[in-house]
Amino acid sequence: MNTRFAVAVHILTFLETQAGLPATSELIASSVNTNPTLIRRLLSQLAQAGLTTSRMGSGGGALLARSAETISLLDVWRAMDEAREVFAMHEAPNPMCPVGRNIKRTLGLRIAGVQAAMDAELARTTIAAMAHDISSDEQARMAAAV
Amino acid sequence: MNTRFAVAVHILTFLETQAGLPATSELIASSVNTNPTLIRRLLSQLAQAGLTTSRMGSGGGALLARSAETISLLDVWRAMDEAREVFAMHEAPNPMCPVGRNIKRTLGLRIAGVQAAMDAELARTTIAAMAHDISSDEQARMAAAV
DNA sequence: CGATATGTATCCATATTAGTCACATATATG
DNA sequence: CATATATGTGACTAATATGGATACATATCG
Numbered sequence: 001m002n003t004r005f006a007v008a009v010h011i012l013t014f015l016e017t018q019a020g021l022p023a024t025s026e027l028i029a030s031s032v033n034t035n036p037t038l039i040r041r042l043l044s045q046l047a048q049a050g051l052t053t054s055r056m057g058s059g060g061g062a063l064l065a066r067s068a069e070t071i072s073l074l075d076v077w078r079a080m081d082e083a084r085e086v087f088a089m090h091e092a093p094n095p096m097c098p099v100g101r102n103i104k105r106t107l108g109l110r111i112a113g114v115q116a117a118m119d120a121e122l123a124r125t126t127i128a129a130m131a132h133d134i135s136s137d138e139q140a141r142m143a144a145a146v
Numbered sequence: 147m148n149t150r151f152a153v154a155v156h157i158l159t160f161l162e163t164q165a166g167l168p169a170t171s172e173l174i175a176s177s178v179n180t181n182p183t184l185i186r187r188l189l190s191q192l193a194q195a196g197l198t199t200s201r202m203g204s205g206g207g208a209l210l211a212r213s214a215e216t217i218s219l220l221d222v223w224r225a226m227d228e229a230r231e232v233f234a235m236h237e238a239p240n241p242m243c244p245v246g247r248n249i250k251r252t253l254g255l256r257i258a259g260v261q262a263a264m265d266a267e268l269a270r271t272t273i274a275a276m277a278h279d280i281s282s283d284e285q286a287r288m289a290a291a292v
Numbered sequence: 293c294g295a296t297a298t299g300t301a302t303c304c305a306t307a308t309t310a311g312t313c314a315c316a317t318a319t320a321t322g
Numbered sequence: 323c324a325t326a327t328a329t330g331t332g333a334c335t336a337a338t339a340t341g342g343a344t345a346c347a348t349a350t351c352g
Binding site: 150183 | 340350352
Binding site: 001002003005006007009010013014017030031032033034073085086087088089090091092093094097098099100102103105106107109110113114116117118120121122124125130133134135137138 | 147148149151152153155156159160163176177178179180219231232233234235236237238239240243244245246248249251252253255256259260262263264266267268270271276279280281283284
């Protein structure tokens with residue numbers, strides 16, 4: 001499988017709940033339940049996509065590079081380069097066969113529509129919304145615990 | 147990567163262009179440009195999903211189990227069980243962390259919306275439409291060759 | 293019966309994924 | 323400045339996924 005998208009969303013949501021405090025890869029790793037190196041690798045990808053920044057050294061850690069309202073799941077999806085994986089085509093269909101020589105183009109056009117629909121839906125959720133949902137869930141938990 | 151969805155669509159489209167004539171796994175494999183065993187494995191999955199049937203023995207091969215108008219890319223997508231792969235979650239986020247103990251549910255709800263959008267778009271294309279597109283492409287090719 | 297073709301088990305090479313260690317580099321702080 | 327802290331990245335490993343290949347029991351047609 002490939003859990004990088006889910007972990008990346010987890011990381012960004014976690015950063016939003018930290019409210020501007022830098023989070024170390026070790027702290028994030030304990031929330032995700034994995035190891036800090038993996039987190040740092042994903043943070044590196046997220047930073048390249050302009051979604052996070054990091055401060056090295058004592059008191060350092062990762063921060064959102066911009067407001068959580070402006071970071072959508074689509075941004076995360078693209079930062080992880082997941083779209084390339086989802087609808088992969090077989091490499092070399094037979095050019096001597098009518099189906100073989102047209103399948104890539106024909107299926108490619110249909111898939112483009114699917115990707116557009118996916119993108120539109122992913123764009124509708126922001127990291128801010130994720131953090132908001134989670135804080136609501138937490139309040140419900142508190143109320144239930146009384 | 148994972149090209150099974152694309153190959154499965156290729157197989158079904160190929161079967162439709164055969165107009166009711168059984169196609170052997172070897173013939174299909176030559177169009178896809180892979181080996182017959184792989185084709186038979188995918189055909190086995192497609193048959194389990196009710197999309198194809200096969201006749202053993204001499205003169206046998208694979209056939210569409212029902213009209214190409216009634217087989218959508220969503221049917222193929224589901225037959226290949228691709229949805230499970232696309233939005234995989236990390237297994238054990240930390241239950242002691244507010245984000246960790248809510249991320250699965252929260253992200254899961256958002257992802258459900260994305261999957262629904264994908265499904266709706268996949269459902270809009272049938273194998274019949276694929277075969278029609280390809281025959282149009284072929285006619286354009288013929289015209290251009292004059 | 294013989295030829296043909298599926299269905300499936302087994303094995304292999306390669307790629308992907310996640311986990312782990314190591315270490316150079318950068319930064320804050322005493 | 324020295325030290326502690328933390329990132330960024332390379333290297334290695336184990337587990338799993340993927341596609342390709344061989345083999346063969348089973349089924350079907352003529």
